[in-house]
Amino acid sequence: MYIAMKTTLLVRDERWEAQLRKGCLDLVILAVLWNRRLYGLEILRFLQDTSGLELAEGTLYPILLRLKQDALVESTWVEAEAGHPRKYYWLTPEGRERAVAMIQTWDGFTSSISRLLVRVKENSQ
């Protein structure tokens, strides 16, 4: 019984964390592409190296497609030394505007939550 409850709580924790991270994906990719032209695998590696975050490979490309459809990123195929072309992405002016707006929203939201959590942390210690 205890194990079952513990498992349920863990699953709920994972779902919550998944939802939280899912909501940030667009901002994460726009931030990675800030001032950079990168292809898919480079985006994943840059994300890992700079933030420690790992994005599932199959998840990245549909998001890039959506961002492109929304005119937030642009792309072009470039012949590479590796022997096959790579599709490079960069931010459009609209993408930069959206990134700035999302960052402002993010800052406001996280500072509000942090103020709320300070009291919880103090009481839980």
Add this chain to the structure above:
Amino acid sequence: MSVNSTPSDPIPEYLSRVFAGLKGIEESQRQEIVAEIRSHLADRVQELIGQGSPHPVESALAAMGDAGELAAQFAQEVHRQESSRSYAPWVLLCAAARIAVTGVSGTMVFLVGLVGYATGFGFALVALLKPIMPARVGFWVGPHLFVWGMPGTTMHAHELAGQYFVPVSLVCAFVFASATTLVLQRLMRSTKRMRYILRKR
């Protein structure tokens, strides 16, 4: 376009399954999506070989996930974009039907569309039937009756709308169809089936 793979490796088969899963999408876009996955897999296999992986191809494919699921994510993004720009009820409802199979929120979007358009269609239908069957169609109110349309029996009931029945019905049909279109477009943009996965290392 080189894939850096041997004839026996499963990459071409994987790409074929992705391509097949993109059915209904414009041919050039299907090819571009597959080309990008092919390019990614080629890079990933090379990277894994460099890392000394014993099964680089299999590992690269496993990291990309199921081909059908991947294609479904692409298709959903394309269809959502198409439908969010469309004002055609049929296009919107078809897109909602595709989203309906992906989860509870998708099902809710479809039901909102179905109920909204069905109601609008109902109002339009009774407006068309009124001139054909003026004695049967109307706004009927009675002891156990409250019907805008064509009840089974009109015994002991009174028709209250009179000459206003057709114009009011047409206005209601327009309002329901328009509101449903706007709501569907909004829901299509906001409902995202993003199978996650951004996980902390």
